[in-house]
Amino acid sequence: MPEFNCDLHYHGPYAGGVSKNMSIPLIAEQAQLKGLDVVVTADSTHKDWLQHCKENLVETENGVYKHEKFNTIFLVGTEVQDQTRVHHLIYLEDLTRAQELREKLLPFGNLDHVMAGRPQLQLNPEKLAEIVEKVGGIVGPTHSFTPYFGVYAHYDSVEKAYGQFGRSISFIELGLSADSYFADLIPENHQYNFFTFSDSHSPWPHRIGREFTKIKMKKPDFNELKKALERKGENKITLNAGLNPREGKYHATACNLCYHHFSLQEMRALNWKCPHCNGTIKRGVRDRIMELAKGDKTEKHPDFRPPYQHLLPLAEIIQLTVGGKDPTLDGVQRIWKEFVNEFGNEIRTILDTPVAELETVHKEVAHSIDSFRKGWVAYYPGGGGKYGAPFIAHSVEELNRLNAEIEKGILPGAIKQKTPQKKLGDFG
Ligand SMILES: [Zn+2]
Ligand SMILES: [Zn+2]
Ligand SMILES: [Zn+2]
Numbered sequence: 001m002p003e004f005n006c007d008l009h010y011h012g013p014y015a016g017g018v019s020k021n022m023s024i025p026l027i028a029e030q031a032q033l034k035g036l037d038v039v040v041t042a043d044s045t046h047k048d049w050l051q052h053c054k055e056n057l058v059e060t061e062n063g064v065y066k067h068e069k070f071n072t073i074f075l076v077g078t079e080v081q082d083q084t085r086v087h088h089l090i091y092l093e094d095l096t097r098a099q100e101l102r103e104k105l106l107p108f109g110n111l112d113h114v115m116a117g118r119p120q121l122q123l124n125p126e127k128l129a130e131i132v133e134k135v136g137g138i139v140g141p142t143h144s145f146t147p148y149f150g151v152y153a154h155y156d157s158v159e160k161a162y163g164q165f166g167r168s169i170s171f172i173e174l175g176l177s178a179d180s181y182f183a184d185l186i187p188e189n190h191q192y193n194f195f196t197f198s199d200s201h202s203p204w205p206h207r208i209g210r211e212f213t214k215i216k217m218k219k220p221d222f223n224e225l226k227k228a229l230e231r232k233g234e235n236k237i238t239l240n241a242g243l244n245p246r247e248g249k250y251h252a253t254a255c256n257l258c259y260h261h262f263s264l265q266e267m268r269a270l271n272w273k274c275p276h277c278n279g280t281i282k283r284g285v286r287d288r289i290m291e292l293a294k295g296d297k298t299e300k301h302p303d304f305r306p307p308y309q310h311l312l313p314l315a316e317i318i319q320l321t322v323g324g325k326d327p328t329l330d331g332v333q334r335i336w337k338e339f340v341n342e343f344g345n346e347i348r349t350i351l352d353t354p355v356a357e358l359e360t361v362h363k364e365v366a367h368s369i370d371s372f373r374k375g376w377v378a379y380y381p382g383g384g385g386k387y388g389a390p391f392i393a394h395s396v397e398e399l400n401r402l403n404a405e406i407e408k409g410i411l412p413g414a415i416k417q418k419t420p421q422k423k424l425g426d427f428g
Contacts, residue, residue, distance in 0.1 A: 018201040022201075034205040082123055129163075174211075244310045313346075
């Protein structure tokens with residue numbers, strides 16, 4: 001049975017803070033270069049975006065859409081915000097169902113505001129789940145652990161959040177600041193499939209597909225996707241891939257203005273006010289998960305949980321390798337294109353192609369990809385809304401040195417923090 005690389009969460013230009021370049025043809029093209037097989041129509045409750053989808057996509061089978069020039073498959077899905085500020089992903093059989101969902105959601109909010117691609121609805125998760133069920137769709141929480149819009153920011157339990165529909169929730173999306181290790185520290189999550197998707201706001205391959213889920217199914221369509229979530233027959237998720245959670249914007253507890261890191265105890269003692277700049281301290285995903293896990297850091301997963309592959313975008317690997325010598329974006333893009341032209345797409349380049357073959361395109365970058373595959377990457381953790389920073393090492397000794405610096409709160413090769421932060425080692 002074939003497996004498909006899927007990124008079923010990103011946004012079109014009506015969702016706010018999104019690149020104006022986001023359009024179906026460009027997404028179809030860039031997804032193919034990334035190595036994604038299946039993406040999503042996204043923001044499907046917005047009138048103008050829905051129209052854009054209908055004009056640019058052809059239905060090749062029931063609920064399966066393609067742009068005429070590209071192989072990328074589009075399934076139908078969208079994201080909404082409820083009245084408790086929790087964000088949800090919804091998947092539907094086809095665009096007719098999206099139109100039906102749109103009509104049912106119209107009484108609960110403005111769906112067509114120029115920024116309403118991800119609409120804010122006046123209903124609770126239970127009511128939303130009831131409506132989605134009526135149109136035959138599936139729903140689950142997205143970026144479930146993030147401090148503003150994740151289900152775990154507002155509820156202690158996914159099942160309880162959805163009330164009488166809690167038992168029918170089959171997936172949670174992890175978001176960029178968590179991985180399977182962190183998510184499975186919360187025992188409730190052992191019943192859920194994990195989705196890892198990009199939530200990208202731009203079509204370029206260092207963003208789209210920066211997280212993806214590999215799904216085994218007969219063919220990519222809504223019913224096969226549903227079967228994979230029910231783990232029926234051979235259908236199942238076979239890989240979650242995404243950023244190291246330390247790269248996520250909300251991984252560590254930190255100030256939302258000056259990004260200074262704090263421990264949970266410090267945050268409470270300071271009453272969430274940053275003593276350096278008076279900003280607000282945002283509780284990080286790592287600390288929120290530790291709270292819900294009641295401090296138990298032991299790695300444990302249900303039998304069906306697939307491996308989690310930490311990713312670095314190829315453009316970032318190139319930048320980290322040649323950045324000092326060739327800082328122009330053009331230089332990075334040129335090398336990126338050479339790799340992708342040679343090996344077909346980015347995912348195949350960074351995960352599957354033998355290093356000896358990669359060397360024929362660019363020796364130093366090939367060595368960086370080799371280091372990345374060996375896990376020789378140190379991370380200065382993100383927090384407070386600022387992404388973390390990766391550093392590629394070229395030996396175990398260099399990796400240990402980088403990790404030691406980061407543990408002391410030093411950003412390798414750059415600024416020193418004024419006060420020591422909590423040691424990363426404390427979190428395992
Ligand atoms: Zn969201
Ligand atoms: Zn989103
Ligand atoms: Zn601050």
